[in-house]
Every structure is written in structure tokens, then in C-alpha cells.
Amino acid sequence: MASVQFAAATRFYPGTPQPAVSHLDLDIRDGELMVLVGPSGSGKSTALRMVAGLEPLDEGAIFIGDRDVSGVRPRDRDIAMVFQNYALYPQLTVAENMGFALKQHKVPKEERTARVREVARVLDLEPFLDRKPKNLSGGQRQRVAMGRAIVRQPQVYLMDEPLSNLDAKLRVQTRAELAELQARLAVTTVYVTHDQVEAMTMGHRVAVLRDGLLQQSDTPYALYHEPANLFVAGFIGSPAMNLLPCPSGQPIGVGGCALEVDTGVTSLLASFGGDRVVVGFRPEAVRVGEGPVAAHIRTVEDLGSEAFVHVAFDHEGEAVSAVSKMPAPFKGVTGDPIDVRFAGTVHVFDPAGARIASGAARCAT
Amino acid sequence: MRQEPGAALGTAARHDELRRPWRRRLPLLPALVFTVLLTQIPFLMNIWYSLTDWTIVPPSSRRYIGLDNYGDLPSDQFFRDAAWVTVVMTVSAVLASLVFGTLLAVLLDRKFLARGIARTLLITPFLIMPVVAGLIWRNQMFSGLYGVVNWVTARVGMDSIEFVSRYPLGSIVVVLVWQWTPFMMLIMLAGLQSQPAEVLEAAKVDGASPFGTFRQLTLPHLRPYMELGTLLGTIYLIQVFDHVAVMTGGGPDSTNIPYFVYRRSIGGGWDFGKASAFSIVVVVASIVVATVALRVLSRLLRGEEIA
Amino acid sequence: MAGSAGARLGVGERRSVNAVMGVVAWIAALLFFFPVFWMILSSFKEEQDANTSPKLFFSPTLDRYSDVTESTTGLLSFREAFFNSFWIVMVSTVVVLLLAIPAAYALAIRPVPKWRDVLFFFISTKFLPVVASILPLWILAREFDLLNTRLVLMILYTGMNLPLAVWMLRSFFQEIPRELVEAAEIDGAGLKGQLASVILPIAVPGIAATALLCVIFAWNEYFYAVQLNPADGSTIPIWVTTNISTRGDFLAKLSAASVLASVPVVLAGWVAQKRMIRGLAMGAIK
Numbered sequence A: 001m002a003s004v005q006f007a008a009a010t011r012f013y014p015g016t017p018q019p020a021v022s023h024l025d026l027d028i029r030d031g032e033l034m035v036l037v038g039p040s041g042s043g044k045s046t047a048l049r050m051v052a053g054l055e056p057l058d059e060g061a062i063f064i065g066d067r068d069v070s071g072v073r074p075r076d077r078d079i080a081m082v083f084q085n086y087a088l089y090p091q092l093t094v095a096e097n098m099g100f101a102l103k104q105h106k107v108p109k110e111e112r113t114a115r116v117r118e119v120a121r122v123l124d125l126e127p128f129l130d131r132k133p134k135n136l137s138g139g140q141r142q143r144v145a146m147g148r149a150i151v152r153q154p155q156v157y158l159m160d161e162p163l164s165n166l167d168a169k170l171r172v173q174t175r176a177e178l179a180e181l182q183a184r185l186a187v188t189t190v191y192v193t194h195d196q197v198e199a200m201t202m203g204h205r206v207a208v209l210r211d212g213l214l215q216q217s218d219t220p221y222a223l224y225h226e227p228a229n230l231f232v233a234g235f236i237g238s239p240a241m242n243l244l245p246c247p248s249g250q251p252i253g254v255g256g257c258a259l260e261v262d263t264g265v266t267s268l269l270a271s272f273g274g275d276r277v278v279v280g281f282r283p284e285a286v287r288v289g290e291g292p293v294a295a296h297i298r299t300v301e302d303l304g305s306e307a308f309v310h311v312a313f314d315h316e317g318e319a320v321s322a323v324s325k326m327p328a329p330f331k332g333v334t335g336d337p338i339d340v341r342f343a344g345t346v347h348v349f350d351p352a353g354a355r356i357a358s359g360a361a362r363c364a365t
Numbered sequence B: 001m002r003q004e005p006g007a008a009l010g011t012a013a014r015h016d017e018l019r020r021p022w023r024r025r026l027p028l029l030p031a032l033v034f035t036v037l038l039t040q041i042p043f044l045m046n047i048w049y050s051l052t053d054w055t056i057v058p059p060s061s062r063r064y065i066g067l068d069n070y071g072d073l074p075s076d077q078f079f080r081d082a083a084w085v086t087v088v089m090t091v092s093a094v095l096a097s098l099v100f101g102t103l104l105a106v107l108l109d110r111k112f113l114a115r116g117i118a119r120t121l122l123i124t125p126f127l128i129m130p131v132v133a134g135l136i137w138r139n140q141m142f143s144g145l146y147g148v149v150n151w152v153t154a155r156v157g158m159d160s161i162e163f164v165s166r167y168p169l170g171s172i173v174v175v176l177v178w179q180w181t182p183f184m185m186l187i188m189l190a191g192l193q194s195q196p197a198e199v200l201e202a203a204k205v206d207g208a209s210p211f212g213t214f215r216q217l218t219l220p221h222l223r224p225y226m227e228l229g230t231l232l233g234t235i236y237l238i239q240v241f242d243h244v245a246v247m248t249g250g251g252p253d254s255t256n257i258p259y260f261v262y263r264r265s266i267g268g269g270w271d272f273g274k275a276s277a278f279s280i281v282v283v284v285a286s287i288v289v290a291t292v293a294l295r296v297l298s299r300l301l302r303g304e305e306i307a
Numbered sequence C: 001m002a003g004s005a006g007a008r009l010g011v012g013e014r015r016s017v018n019a020v021m022g023v024v025a026w027i028a029a030l031l032f033f034f035p036v037f038w039m040i041l042s043s044f045k046e047e048q049d050a051n052t053s054p055k056l057f058f059s060p061t062l063d064r065y066s067d068v069t070e071s072t073t074g075l076l077s078f079r080e081a082f083f084n085s086f087w088i089v090m091v092s093t094v095v096v097l098l099l100a101i102p103a104a105y106a107l108a109i110r111p112v113p114k115w116r117d118v119l120f121f122f123i124s125t126k127f128l129p130v131v132a133s134i135l136p137l138w139i140l141a142r143e144f145d146l147l148n149t150r151l152v153l154m155i156l157y158t159g160m161n162l163p164l165a166v167w168m169l170r171s172f173f174q175e176i177p178r179e180l181v182e183a184a185e186i187d188g189a190g191l192k193g194q195l196a197s198v199i200l201p202i203a204v205p206g207i208a209a210t211a212l213l214c215v216i217f218a219w220n221e222y223f224y225a226v227q228l229n230p231a232d233g234s235t236i237p238i239w240v241t242t243n244i245s246t247r248g249d250f251l252a253k254l255s256a257a258s259v260l261a262s263v264p265v266v267l268a269g270w271v272a273q274k275r276m277i278r279g280l281a282m283g284a285i286k
Helices: A044-052 A094-104 A109-122 A138-150 A168-185 A196-202 A220-225 A230-235 A263-270 B005-009 B021-050 B068-075 B077-108 B115-127 B130-141 B148-155 B168-193 B197-205 B210-237 B242-247 B257-264 B272-306 C015-043 C063-069 C078-108 C115-124 C130-143 C150-174 C178-186 C191-219 C223-228 C236-241 C251-284
Strands: A004-012 A019-028 A033-037 A059-064 A079-082 A156-160 A188-193 A205-210 A213-218 A242-247 A257-261 A276-281 A286-302 A306-315 A318-327 A337-349 A355-363
Touching: A004 A044, A019 A044, A019 A059, A019 A205, A019 A213, A033 A044, A033 A168, A033 A196, A044 A059, A044 A079, A044 A156, A044 A188, A079 A138, A079 C178, A094 A109, A094 A138, A109 A138, A138 A156, A138 A168, A168 A196, A188 A196, A196 A220, A205 A220, A205 A230, A213 A220, A213 A230, A230 A242, A230 A276, A230 A337, A242 A318, A257 A263, A257 A286, A257 A337, A263 A337, A263 A355, A286 A318, A286 A355, A306 A337, B021 B272, B021 C078, B021 C115, B021 C130, B021 C150, B068 B272, B077 B115, B077 B168, B077 B210, B077 B257, B077 C015, B115 B168, B115 C015, B115 C251, B130 B148, B130 B168, B130 B242, B130 C015, B130 C236, B130 C251, B168 B210, B168 B242, B168 C015, B168 C251, B197 B210, B242 B257, B257 B272, B257 C130, B272 C130, C015 C251, C063 C078, C063 C251, C078 C115, C078 C150, C078 C191, C078 C236, C078 C251, C115 C150, C130 C150, C130 C223, C150 C191, C150 C223, C178 C191, C191 C251, C223 C236, C236 C251
Parallel strands: A033 A188, A033 A205, A079 A156, A156 A188
Antiparallel strands: A004 A019, A004 A059, A205 A213, A242 A276, A257 A355, A276 A337, A286 A306, A286 A337, A306 A318, A337 A355
16 A cells, blocks of 8 residues: 655666656555556656666655655565566466565465465466466466466556557457456556557556656546647547647638637637647547538548548648548548538647647637 | 655655665676686786796796896797797688588578488587597598598599698698587577578568578678677687697697797796796787777677667 | 578478488588598407508407506506596586576676676686696696696686686576566565576576586696696596507507597587577577
């Protein structure tokens, strides 16, 4: 039972000028599942490994509970880790793999066996207790890796992309099971992934990292509806938010149609001094079929439950594309001319990337 | 460099075990200490002896004479001959065994009948004792009287040649190549086997000929293996002693540095001062060679950081 | 996935190409093996058969083997030399592994900051010619009363093979997935635990390859042995050379001695060759 806290935690890799993790300040509450998400090289794995003690800190500190663990060895931190490639001991059986840490900590044999058995039952691993990792499927290995962590009853779970080696269907299924399990065990969990869908569906809160810097840490809802900057806006949500540069004068025009916006947005924009902004619409705020903007279809992705229509139109003298989310089935093929209108939440960002305002908007016809 | 932001939160004193450097060095110490003692102490003793005029026959007091021994070196024809022989012997043996080893590895990389047995036969020369190898070749292969080689050449009408006396250095090199080709072959086989099959399949699909594939894809892949083979081969072949002692017993054309130093010191010359000076010179030359080799090594080692 | 890349017959490749290369390979194998074959053959000959022009057909005899293994007082016997060699090689190889495994750990798994320099230092000790150090070593050995003992060779062979072992083991340890070691670390295993549970079981082929090379070099070593142990404590290579006569006409006997001397290492090499290749492929390079 412990919180985890990053306090200005920094890590430089020798030879590179940029820090891998730069002055990270993050508070993870006891029992919370915090997801660290970001593209490759964002520093998320490094941050996780700093909590584990596998990476030393160059500056700052890390706390588990009230304890400053910045200089403490991994084995003394009372943490358990699930690795991306599972890191199962190849010559030990499943039972021995799961009991390994207990054995290192001199837990007596009967207790060890009982705890391993209990966790194996929860994870449906009982039939495999005597098998070696090479005789297990990917999904089974993943569960053994989880079991190895759970059996230790640590203060914190650390998970480094534990699902990314599973095939897509299994991933979706295991994702839900994992979230449920974590809620039941109520142990603080720090979870790293590059998949923003995983982040959004699993995390109590999500921290978005880029190039070693924390972009925003918030609930999934807040990240989706109130992104702090352009990067978060474009990273969270699939397909990505449509982003179009516009002049900042009133009214905002997209593709030749003027937008009517909330007064809240208008007043925030009025106090913005620059002359260019970036306007963002999520696909569900872009509707095709009828509207003031003339476009043509580039491609249609029909998923059965919904369709993503990629369209191209003129905006400020250049051809731009946007994605619209429409209900399925969608009639229309590549090349068809089609009309586009905007109706939904608009986000406005300054050229440096910070969000200025968000609110309801629609095309003034 | 480390801040103490935790002070405000009242944390315990930090003991930085993660970075305690001595814990990391500890496992290395036994091997390191052992090697230093065993190699550096004799080295220092050698330096001391080289600065004296110590001889056993005729016996002399061990007087310090400074660098006189070194001064005599450049004029010592025998030393220069030995150095030249060493260079020729090492370079030709390393190159020849590398070439033959690579060819054999290419042959052995393909499946054919009883490939395992063929490979077993091929590695045997490397396992034979150098003294035994030298003796077999001198007495049974090269012998003018009952040698097998002469028996074969007689069938084609050539005269019998006493190889070892006619071509002392060449004979030794032949034996060295015979013994070290299997070693190179093993390394190159390892290299060939580590090449991903997909790369070669892609080349096939792209229309490359077998020879073209070998030249453009396989050879570059094999380069670090060739470098390792060259490095290890050179280290061991510079030190050849047994073959020289057993096959030719020295002589101007086949005495290499190790045998030369031996003869000058405990092998008959008993001139320890001079012999030590020779040794030091060889050590210095080896360090020069080693620095060149270090560039090769660094590339080898750096290569794996990227890999 | 790596494999014997040329071993698979692709579409359109003719079996005859492989067959031709196979024949060439076999010719090479027979040629290379021939001197050894001849040595074995000669060991079964009577002396007059061996000392004339080469003969393939003769009446074989085991007499040379009994000649060579009979013990004459005052002369080094085969049994004694074998016993000495066996112990010296076993002990030195075990000690080499005991020293090199932790050293390789400190150079590969938890690298010390200057690992490249350390590695170079180890290899550089092999650049020093053996003949250069023999005089001080002889003097030191005499000081410590180690001449003519097995112990001095055990020490020297350990030092001789240690750099190679450290080098090779370091490469093999590098092959071990870092995550496994990290997992063991997090689970609470210290150096010994990590070695025992994770590193050594995976590195077994590499350790075997390294041990085999050490055994080969130590068993076949002649120079140190003859300089430091001319009488007692002599090893097999010395014993072989006692069978050389100045007139050179006891070839059969010498062949028998050579065969006996070579058998242990040759057998070990034959048995372990696949491991050696696998070990070299796995790690000696990368």
C-alpha cells in the first residue's frame, strides 16, 4: 500500500545531450493505476525503470510511500515488475518461476507453495504449474509473468508494455482482465504502453510523455476533452484529431466556412495576441453528406460499427485532409465529391502548441 | 550533482547503493589481481635484468650497465633475422589459414553426406599437440627417406627433397597452416551460421547469383569474424616455439623471436642481460602491434553497442 | 532466425552442385586428416616397416604401444605423465572458470565503467611472448620451491588461459537477455543467485566451449612444462619428446606415443565440436 512520487526526477544517458527523462514531477496515488504513455523515445520506460531501480537518477528523487528510494537497490524496494518480453526463467517451471522471489526472500516452502497455488488459481494457470516457459503459449507466458509479480504482494506493480507481444484479439481481452484484476487487488500500479487505446481504457489516470517531458497527466476524460497541448491532442484519440492552421481573426474559418463558437471561446480568443492559431476537431465533430465545404472522398474505412471517411478540401488555398466519423454503412467511394460541415467541440491552440480554448462550434451557413 | 528535494518530506538518509562503484568492481578483482601478479612482476624483473650485464657463462657479477644491452641490439644481425622470420612466419600462416579456413567453412556450410564426420576430421589438426604435429610432419611427411610427400612426388617423376632442410621456414609454415586452418574454419562457420537466412533468401528473390551474394552480402557479414580470427591467430602464432624447436632446431632461416630469445638465454647462450633486453624490445613492439590491434578491437567492441 | 544458411536446397538448386561441393569437402577432409591417419597407422607397425618408404600394407602389431607404456625406472612413464597432465589441466581449467566467470559478470552484466580498458589489458598480457617471461618465472619458481612441481604449471596455465576465458565468457554473457537478469535482481537475487539461477544455466554452451579451448591449450603446452619441470611433474608433451631418438629411426614407437598423447584432447574436441561452433557463433563475436 503505497503511493509513488517522482520529484524532479531526471536521467541522462551518457553521450546524449537531451535527458531521457527531464525533471519529471508526478504523483501516483495509493491503489491507482497510472499509465505512462508516449511514442518511442518519450522516456516512459526509463521513468518506469527509475521506479524499479534499474536506472539510477541523475537528479531529483523517487519516493515509494514516504520513503526516498532513489539510492535503494531494486531488491530492497518491495516492488514487482512485469517485463515486455516476460523475462521468465527458462529452466524453471511455472511454479518455480512464480515462487522464485519468495525463495530469494527465504519464505518457507509451505507458504510459498500455498501462495503460488492461490495466484495460479486466480490466473487459470493451475494446469501449467509443472511446465517450462518454452512449452507455453504467448498468452500463458504473459499470465505467468503477471503471476510472478502478484505472488510477491508488493507495494507497487510496475508493468512495461506487458500486452504488446500478444496478438490483437488476446490483447483486448487481457486488457480488460488486467484492469479488473488491478481494481480487485487495489495495489498501486505504474503501467507503460505506447498504445493510447490501452492507456485510455485502463488507466485511472494517464501521463503523456514526449522526449522526456511530461505533457499532461490527467484522467482519460480530461485528456480527451481538455488536451493541454497540440501533442496530447494529436496523440490521444484514434483516428487523430484533425488539426488545421488558421488566422486568429474572428470569425475562425475552416475550409471556407465561418464557425460560430461559444462566447467563452470567443472571449478567450479575443485576449490572444498572436495572429495564427491551430484549430482542432475530433472526427466525430466532422460530418460529411451536406454542408458548406466542398470536398472529395480520399478513402473510406468501414469498420462495420462505424466508418471513417477521409476527405480532402481546400483550406486557405491549400489542399488539406480531414477524417470524419460517420455511422456505418456509408455510401461513398474514393473520388466521390461530398460536402462537409463541422459541428461539435472545437479546440484552439496557439502556434507554440498550448491550448487556448475549447467549446462548441458549428458552421455558420 | 544530486539534489536533496526529499528533505522537506522528512525522508530517511539516502544510501546510494545503486551506484556504489566498488560493488561492481569486486567480481573482477580476483581475475585481475591474479593476472597482474603473474604477468607484471616477471615483466618488471625482465626490465631490471635487461639493465645489467648478467651472464652465466662466463659467470659475471650482475652489474648495472644501464642501456648498454639495448645499444648493442640494432647491430645484432641474428636479432634482425629472427624478427624478419617472425614477421614472415606469422603473416603467411595467419593469411593462409584464414583463406583456407574460409573456403572450408563455405564448403561445410552446405549439407552433404556425412557432413558431421567430415567436419570432425577437419578439426583434428587443431587438437594435435604442436610438438607431435611438428614431429609427424618432419619425420613422416617431409622426410627425404621415408616421407609420404616424397613418395607422392616420386610418382610424378620428381626427385626426393628433404623438405625440412631445404625449406625450413616453409615447412614450418605448412605445419602451422595445417594446424590453424581448422580454428579459422570454426570461427568462419560460426559466422556463416549467424547470418540470417532471410537476407540470403531476399537476395535470391532479387536475382543475385550465388557468387554475387557471397561477395556482396556474406563477406561483409563475415568481416568481424575474420578480424577475430586474425587477432587470435596472430596472438598465438607470434609465440610459436614448439614447431621451431622440434622441426628445425633453429638455424638462420627458421629461428623466430621466441626461439631466438630462448637460445640466447636458457637454451645455450646464458646471456640473461642481453636476452632480457631482447624481450623488452619485443614487448614494446608487441604493444605497438597491439595498439593497431586495439583499433580493430574497438571497432569490434563498438560494433556490438550498435548491434 | 539464423541457421546454416546454405544448408537448405532452394527451388531450382541442383542437387549436383551440393554433391560436387560435398565431394570437394570430403577430399579436403581426407587430406587434412591424412597425417593423423598416417601417424595412427605407423603406430601399429614394426620399426622396419615404419622406417622404409611408405607402406600401406603390413602386419599390424600392438607392440609399439606396450614399448611406449612400459615403465622404466628413472625414466618418465606414460602413466605418471598422464596423471600429471590430467591433474594440471583439470585444476587450472576449473580455477580459470572460477576466476573468469565473476570477471565476465563484471564486464558484461554489470559493466564496470572502464570495461573496455580492462578487456584490453587482459588481452594485452597475451601479447607478451612466453619466452620473455620464462627467466623471471624460473627464478621466482625456484625462490618459492616450485620447480618440478605440478603446482607451478597449474598457476601458469591458469594465467595463460585466463585472458581468453574472460574474453569469451564476456561475449557469451552479453547474449543473456538483460531483462532476465533484471527480473532476478528485482526478485531479490544477488550476484550468486543471479549467476546460479539465470546466467550459468543459459551460458552453459559458451562455458563448455571456453573450457574446451582452455583444456586444449593447457594439455598441449610444451614450453613452460619443459623449462620448469624437466624431471618430476612432467607432462604428456614432455613424455612424447622422450621418445625421440637422435637417430630418428624409432618412428613407430614415436607414433604410438603421439597417438596416446593426443587421444584425450582429440576425443574431447570431437565430442564438443558442435558446442564450440555454437558457442563461437553465439557470442565470441558480438
